[in-house]
Amino acid sequence: MAFTVLNGLLLKDLSQPVLLQQVGKTPQLDSFSYQSRFMHDVFAHFPEVLFIHRTYNPRGKVLYTFLVDGPRVQLEGRLARAVYFAIPTREDAEGLAQVFQVFKTFNPAWERVCTILVDPHFLPLPTLAMEFPTAEILLSAFHVCKFLQGKFYQLCLERPVETLLLTSLQSTMCAATAGNLRKLYALLSTCVPPARLPELHPHWLLNDRIWLAHRWRSRAESSRYFQGLEVTTRVLSQFFGTTASEKQGMASLFRYMQNSENKAGLPLGLGPQDSGALSDASAQSPKVEQLVEARIQHSLNTICTGPAAQLCLGELAVVQKSMHLIGSGSEKMNIQILEDTHRVQPQPPASCSCYFNQAFHLPCRHILAVLSARRQVLQPDMLPAQWAAGCATSLGGILGSKWSETLDKRLAVTLLTEEVGRLLQQCSKEEFELRYSTLRELADSWIGPYEQVQL
Structure with a gap:
């Protein structure tokens, strides 16, 4: 194997951070390590707490991203905390030891690392502990939160229960006091089936060492912290996690970082020559995305009625301007665009838990x-018959008109009415009487007492 120094720095000059690419017999990267001068300086200034995040691509190769963390770090911006990127040859003890040793070679400040934060699935803990013998290795609050969030979706609980758990989790993460953590623990014990509860590892909520590394943040600081890491991990997934070519993924990531840092006025340490060897592989990526989006637009205009196509094209415009993270399950996929998370059933007829799809039954x-x-493009069997091109629809007049607050309220009332009706039909006789009397009192209090509402 031969090492190629892509940023013009000599491997022998240990005073400079270097970008190394190990070239194999295939166009893929066997191993890869990168740290710019700016990233090196950031770590030298904030070495106490190290946050490690892993991103897998479709080939199973993993990108290790080291970020600085802790009370002294006040860096703003996407990937501003990143101080090291590495792709190990294999994710085993030998491959990871090489990753950590390269990092230590070019960063003498590694000896000042006191805490390392990792995700719950981080298996090479012995190797990490051996390479950083004086550091305490803990689960990160962010990764625990994401782990629990994913488990809540996998449990397929009733929507009100799922919403309650997600809301409570978010609130607790922003104020991770011992009392709030115990309340969340009790809530999990109540809402999650006992047989499934061990999958969530609720004892993590009672492990004070995990939360001491996070508890010093105020509610506002915690919110910004989680949002910042959410954006950072989403960017890594978007550029590295969605392409089978490590070279193309890293080139796209570096280009994104360079553009972002240039706009922010921060020196990234990447010049045109730094990513030249990688840039060719990803030059076609934007063209491919534009072609796919154009095909989706064509399929919408061909398959849907005019009003339906107009609504869906508005949704597609949001997709084009936003970053999205896709997590696959056995039958369903979780889609997150900006700050909204919804559950998608991609198999025909396609459905989603969002308000738009539930109201219009159109691709959101x-x-x-x-x-x-x-x-892929939209297929006819993914669309309800009433929205197919050439079919007349009674809602055409409504959808052809401009959106209004009245229409929004009407749709909201319709959805609420259907949900209340479903709950009344599925409950026992005793529970029905209780719920009916509650609705009776509520309706009379709005309209009455002199005029009784017909239910």
Whole structure:
């Protein structure tokens, strides 16, 4: 194997951070390590707490991203905390030891690392502990939160229960006091089936060492912290996690970082020559995305009625301007665009838990994001018959008109009415009487007492 120094720095000059590419017999990267001068200086200034995040691509190769963390770090901006990128040859003890040793070679400040934060699935803990013998290795609050969030979706609980758990989790993460953590622990014990509870590892909520590394933040600081890491991990997934070519993924990531840092006025340490060897592989990526989006637009205009196509094209515009993260399950996929998370059923007829799809039964931005990521187009069987091109629809007049607050309220009332009716039909006789009397009192209090509402 031969090492190629891509940024013009000599490997022998240990005073300079270097970008190394190990070239194999295939166009893929066997191993890869990168740290710019700016990243080196950031770590030298904030070495106490190291946050490690892993991103897998479709080939199973993993990108290790080291970020600085802790009370002294006040860096703003996407990937501003990143101080090291590495792709190990294999994710075993030998491959990871090489990753950590390269990092230590070019960063003498590694000896000042006191805490390392990792995700719950981080298996090479012995190797990490051996390479950083004086550091305490803990689960990160962010990764625990993401782990629990994913488990809540996988449990397929009733929507009110799922919403309650997600809301409580978010609130607790922003104020991770011992009392709030115990309340969340009790809530999990109540809402999650006992047989499934061990999958969530609720004892993590009672491990004070995990939360001491996070508890010093105020509610506002915690919110910004989680949002910043959410954006950072989403960017890594978007550029590295969605392409089978490590070279193309890293080139796209570096180009994104360079553009972002240049806009922010921060020196990234990447010049045109730094990514030249990688840039050719990803030059076609934007063209491919534009072609896919154009095909989706064509399929919408061909298959849907005019009003339906107009609504869906508005949703597609959001997809084009937003970053989206796709997590696959056994039968369903979780789609997150900006700050909204919804559950998508991509198989025909496609459906989503978002308000737009539930109201119109049309492909929403989340379904279109799945199509875009899969390089697919809309198929006729993914669309309800009443929206197919050439079919007359009684809603055409409504959808052809401008959106109004009245229409929004009407749709909201319709959805609420259907949900209340479903709950009344599915409950026992005793519970029905209780719920009916409650609705009776509520309706009379709005209209009455002199006029009784017919239910």
